[in-house]
Amino acid sequence: MKNSVSSDSPTVLSVRRRQLLKGATAAAGSLALPAYVRAQSSPKIRIGYWPVASGLPFYAAVEKGYFKEAGLDVEAQKHASAQQAMEAMLSGRAEGSANGVATAVLAVGEIAQPGLMKIFCSNPTNARYVLDEFIVAKDSTLKSVADLKGMRIACGPGVQNVTIAKTILERAGLGRMSVRELPIAQHVAAIAAGQVDAVYTLEPTGTVGRLNGATRVLEAGVVAKYILGDPMAPWFGGSATLTSEFIKAHPDAARKFIAAYRRGVELVKKTPAQARPYLKGYTAIEGALTAEVPMSDYVYYDEFKPRDIAYFQQYFDLFTEKGIFAKKLSVESMLYKG
Template sequence: MSHTPSQPHRTPRPSRRQLLQAGAANAALGIVGAPAIVRAQTGPKIRIGYWPIAAGLPFYSAIEMGYFKEAGLDVEPLKFAGAQQVMEAVLSGRADGTANGTGSANIAIGEIAQPGTFKIFCSNPSNVKNVLDQVIVPLNSPAKVMADLKGKRVASGPGIQNVTLAKAVLEHGGATGATVVELPIGQHVAALAAGQVDGAYTL
């Protein structure tokens, strides 16, 4: 009766693919366990469209103070002239999202154009306690109440939503017959100082 000597037990050598997978997993775990600033540098860039209005102050502060990087997010702010341009940038793939201050009506129009593109998960709507817009006049203006702007030229932000809101606010306040003039928000104060408009519905 013949006896075949037993072979010493050998541990299977890992394949190249297994080594690469393990290396990738360890690298991912290293990134997750790393400080947020490192994750922000290695994570995908998040392009956020905005237009410069007062309602966007929380977003500007988060950029300037580094809050996004502290949270491990690499956010690239993209400035646009108006809310409609922000919405169009998302539709065309030039922006990944919008900052606060982009009108819900603009987002709704974008969602109608390309269903499934937009989702609002954080908003700061304007209401009695949270005032984000106002009607302003020059310091030397005789206007004391909204009705004093009856028949006057009043600036509004660009876009159909701003114009519609301005007309509704003025009419509701008794300023019937006022002419609404579209101007970039950043030009409202200069236009008032130059006497080009008598008031401004601004954000």
């Protein structure tokens, strides 16, 4: 009589378990590739921002869900300075920057690592599209930048802010003056406390100080006026970028990101009243006060005109002249080509 094995015996159960495990593994393997492909086509996109008003298209795109609608996983990274945002890209901790992150600081990173990033949108400002300004105490008798001789001056952190502030003071006829770096969130408080007499700053700082009765704007659009030589010249002081590494590794995701970001730009330009509330939580201004903040302009990579590039290059050349840039850098070489 042949030996028989019960269908419920440990041996048969063991075989069945192995067969089930093998089948499950095969099934998992068949699903693994599509999941992997999806992960590769929609990676996490970490974007650094500095809490200034010109970053509004990014804030709006995040909050309106434009990136999610494009199937993208975008993470907003807040930085205390533009330099931190640039260093995050250099170290591989971020895939790009939002508008408002200082272009000259981004350029320093580009010089340190040629081909690091591409600018796909920049935010020009001037006397009409206000971002940059000098602010003083509300009751100050000062009338212009030319009156700041011998005063205690501060500015935001980073090489772009310091270089700009010092150059404006020089070109206003005040010679070389020292400038103290302060986090942008401390600008109004420093003036209110009498620690400094004036601050070169960026919106929404001037609006915050005006609305709480502590400060007023001494002059706005100062970079266009004193550095570019025309109050209406476009100053491309901040830019939205993606790293070249990300664009190369994920071209489809990069195109989708740039297209979704553009929806944020269009919202700000066409219906600013709908966009302004998204300053809340990203900048120092809240609620109904967001309606008071002046807006930047925005130029996409495919909208740059020769005049724009010429003014942009003039701005970059200032940093070469001042020895901040180790070599002359071409603006055109940094523009995204599509």
